[in-house]
Amino acid sequence: MAEHTVKAFDEDIGRLRGLISQMGGLAEQAIEGAMRSLQRGDLELAAQVRAADKQIDIIEAEVERLVVRIIALRAPMANDLREVVAALKIAAVVERIGDYAKNIAKRVPLIESEHRIDPISVIQAMGRMAAEMVHDVLDAFAARDAAAAVEICERDTALDDFYDAIFRTLVTHMVENPKTISEVAHLLFVAKNLERIGDHATNVAEMVYFAATGTQLADREKGE
Amino acid sequence: MAEHTVKAFDEDIGRLRGLISQMGGLAEQAIEGAMRSLQRGDLELAAQVRAADKQIDIIEAEVERLVVRIIALRAPMANDLREVVAALKIAAVVERIGDYAKNIAKRVPLIESEHRIDPISVIQAMGRMAAEMVHDVLDAFAARDAAAAVEICERDTALDDFYDAIFRTLVTHMVENPKTISEVAHLLFVAKNLERIGDHATNVAEMVYFAATGTQLADREKGE
Numbered sequence: 441m442a443e444h445t446v447k448a449f450d451e452d453i454g455r456l457r458g459l460i461s462q463m464g465g466l467a468e469q470a471i472e473g474a475m476r477s478l479q480r481g482d483l484e485l486a487a488q489v490r491a492a493d494k495q496i497d498i499i500e501a502e503v504e505r506l507v508v509r510i511i512a513l514r515a516p517m518a519n520d521l522r523e524v525v526a527a528l529k530i531a532a533v534v535e536r537i538g539d540y541a542k543n544i545a546k547r548v549p550l551i552e553s554e555h556r557i558d559p560i561s562v563i564q565a566m567g568r569m570a571a572e573m574v575h576d577v578l579d580a581f582a583a584r585d586a587a588a589a590v591e592i593c594e595r596d597t598a599l600d601d602f603y604d605a606i607f608r609t610l611v612t613h614m615v616e617n618p619k620t621i622s623e624v625a626h627l628l629f630v631a632k633n634l635e636r637i638g639d640h641a642t643n644v645a646e647m648v649y650f651a652a653t654g655t656q657l658a659d660r661e662k663g664e
Numbered sequence: 665m666a667e668h669t670v671k672a673f674d675e676d677i678g679r680l681r682g683l684i685s686q687m688g689g690l691a692e693q694a695i696e697g698a699m700r701s702l703q704r705g706d707l708e709l710a711a712q713v714r715a716a717d718k719q720i721d722i723i724e725a726e727v728e729r730l731v732v733r734i735i736a737l738r739a740p741m742a743n744d745l746r747e748v749v750a751a752l753k754i755a756a757v758v759e760r761i762g763d764y765a766k767n768i769a770k771r772v773p774l775i776e777s778e779h780r781i782d783p784i785s786v787i788q789a790m791g792r793m794a795a796e797m798v799h800d801v802l803d804a805f806a807a808r809d810a811a812a813a814v815e816i817c818e819r820d821t822a823l824d825d826f827y828d829a830i831f832r833t834l835v836t837h838m839v840e841n842p843k844t845i846s847e848v849a850h851l852l853f854v855a856k857n858l859e860r861i862g863d864h865a866t867n868v869a870e871m872v873y874f875a876a877t878g879t880q881l882a883d884r885e886k887g888e
Contacts, residue, residue: 508749511735525732532756611849615842622835625852632853 449514456506456527457582463499463534464578466492468571470541471637475567477548478630479560489545496538503531519654526651530581533640533647537574540633540640547626562609563631566602570634573599573641580645586652589645593657599638606631673738680730680751681806687723687758688802690716692795694765695861699791701772702854703784713769720762727755743878750875754805757864757871761798764857764864771850786833787855790826794858797823797865804869810876813869817881823862830855 470489477485507528510516516524573592580588610628614621649657694713701709731752734740740748797816804812834852838845873881 504749508735508745511732512739512745515736521732521736525728528752529756532753607849611846614838614845614849618839618842621838621845625831625835625838625849628849628852629856632856 445514449510449516449520452506452510452514453520453523456503456510456524459499459503459506460527460530460534461578461582463496463503463531463538464574464581466496466499467534467537467541468574468578470496470538471544471567471571471574471634474541474544474548475564475571477545478551479564481548481551483549486545486548490542493538493542496535500531500535503528522654523651526581526647530644530647533644534574534578537637537640540637544630544633547630550626551623552620560627562606563627563634566599566606566631566634569595569599569602570637570641573638577641577644577648581648581651584648584652586649589649589652590657592645593642593649596638596642599635603631603635669738673734673740673744676730676734676738677744677747680727680734680748683723683727683730684751684754684758685802685806687720687727687755687762688798688805690720690723691758691761691765692798692802694720694762694769695791695795695798695858698765698768698772699788699795701769702775703788705772705775707773710769710772714766717762717766720759724755724759727751746878747875750805750871754868754871757868758798758802761861761864764861768854768857771854774850775847776844784851786830787851787858790823790830790855790858793819793823793826794861794865797862801865801868801872805872805875808872808876810873813873813876814881816869817866817873820862820866823859827855827859 470492473485473489473492476482477489507524510524511521514520573595576588577592579585580592607628610624610631614624617624646657649655694716697709697713697716700706701713731748734748735745738744797819800812801816803809804816831852834848834855838848841848870881873879
């Protein structure tokens, strides 16, 4: 590329990364807010988390417009094109992560406070682990850090084990307290949403790895 | 665009539509196969559905490469650019629909056959409704049919009501048959996956509407 185009491209990429990082921050906040509202039965906070999701959608649309402009105007090749396409896909995944957080927030009013205490404490730990994966994978993207990406993929196994344990705990809880089944079923979905958030963070890690190295991480079972 | 570019663009768009339609056919087959394997407890068919998902992923990657090439080489504007970007996003959504079908297939071995009969018959009807939405929305994309897209969005409400009814039925079933809770919990996820497939078909319908008309369908609550 001509020098001025290179500079313009670098600026565009800078803006693109800024948008992704902003989306990631909002998604992380959404997970934390959703889990806190669940813990406290805080319906107002849950409503805020749901409303804040619109902002993530708006930034995703901006990423999309910017990516199209970059490809059309700057005609990036090889590594650069790979990064631009990765940004587009990562934005879409972060938007999904935001949706999962919103979904958790939506369930808060459906879970009666009297039944909340016991299984929820375990889910909180799972929520923290998922939020950290999202945080760290976006750091890895910003730093083009392939090694960090690999490490995040490995953490997903721990999150899956966590989910399996919570699934069993919740089913046992249902069996022992049949009156709570409806509420606990919502908790099952909360745990499932967290597990999906981990899967998506792992997908992002795979894209970061590919954008940074040009090779695929060993083809992994996506967990879905 | 110069005439030869227009022709090349039309050919590219034709290929793009062909790929999307192929993906859609595979996703629809996956839903039907997953639901049939669930009904019959057919583990072999369930394994086939899981394996077939790879093909959808491969076509999605091809769509992505083609879209980047079209934007870079043909520099489409306005309507054409909108259609190309829509194709990219629709491919990503169809890939997710395939993942949900795969997820249903994964649960088949976890659901004991002796408990299968009763709640599953209701879920089968829901599965048919979801598969039809996927089929029809891809027809609407191929035909740029905005009116069909609107109609598909409306059907999603019926699917959501179906889900709510099944949720209540399954919870009641759990309360009355505590020994089946673990299996029935998997059915809850199956119903949830079908409801999400409907949401995604609705998202595609919104993109089809936007690509065809240039305006957004009234901002809908995405259901997630």
